[in-house]
Amino acid sequence: MKKILLQLIIGCFMVPLFSSCNLFGLDLQKDFEYEYSPVELTMDMNAYAFIESRKNMDMSLLYDAINLAGYQQEYETEGRTFIVLNDVAFTSYLKDQHYSGLQAMKIEDIKTLLNSYIIKGRYHSLDLTTTPVKVETINPNTTMYLSLRAQNNDAQNKFEVRINEVVNSGKIVSVVTSNLQPTNGIMHVVDAYPEYKLK
Template identity: 30%
Template structure:
């Protein structure tokens, strides 16, 4: 009887799999096979520059202010905002959680304020840091060239030159960033994500402003990876 039960379970599993595959065919849902996937039909073109997009989701009377902390940091650092209007670049934009992520009233170590402690404690504002430090970091998030799922990236790390000055980071003297496509997916509905410095997964990928590419992250990217 025990042997028969196992066989029944196997048959049930096979039938379920067959039905699932049939359903995919019926509703024209193709199983994901590799990271070179066909882009979704949603238009990724923003029709504005990276700077205008960042501002539009930061300060311009918009309840959607997911980049406000980044915008405030840019202004504090004194970096030339025209850098976000230059063409042919990849712009890493920081969701608010990448800067100050709080869970149960505790600043998490995977955000900028939690990873870069001030006198042993998380920072509470950008002015807790020297302006040069913040400017170096934002320059690190500006990449020379356009990098997306369909352009210049593979499943192996690509080392990319950033705008940060060489020597700005002790453990990364050339100020390089590593990017790759992770050739794995939790389900057929999830795109194969872009990973930065072997640790941070891009939250929203391949947005297309008029002057390059935007990748959005919600965790701290360590430039000294």
């Protein structure tokens, strides 16, 4: 009992000592104003260079597909919007289409896939509304729609970019990172691949 009482007394003296803000000459910080710094969306590189910079992180399959198809120039062309499949989306596509890997795809199939995700013109989320807008990809056989969907009040971005949110358009996909701005257009990153109905 004496041992427990002694520990309690020592504890009562130690708590104020270690909770003191003047311990070791440190002063209590009275206030801190958070300086908001938004994510830098503009970049000093084109879309191809950005994808290349992410090849060891989350865009290795897209980077390899671009190079297998000889499409570097397509991702350096001005005035385009790129729907960027990250590795999760690309892996899902390969699995769903029963490819054992990227190397199992024919070059023409890779080109068709990439063409379906390159849009003529620049489409920033500020250019979109909740009404889907039909956009033209460089694949003449597919149709794509871009729109916005309102987010809940707690979301940092009040609107989410959506792909193909119209009846009978194919699989609807939400953009996970929108409005990246390389020097030659706009990029929207997805972690699920949009599917398209043929025209």
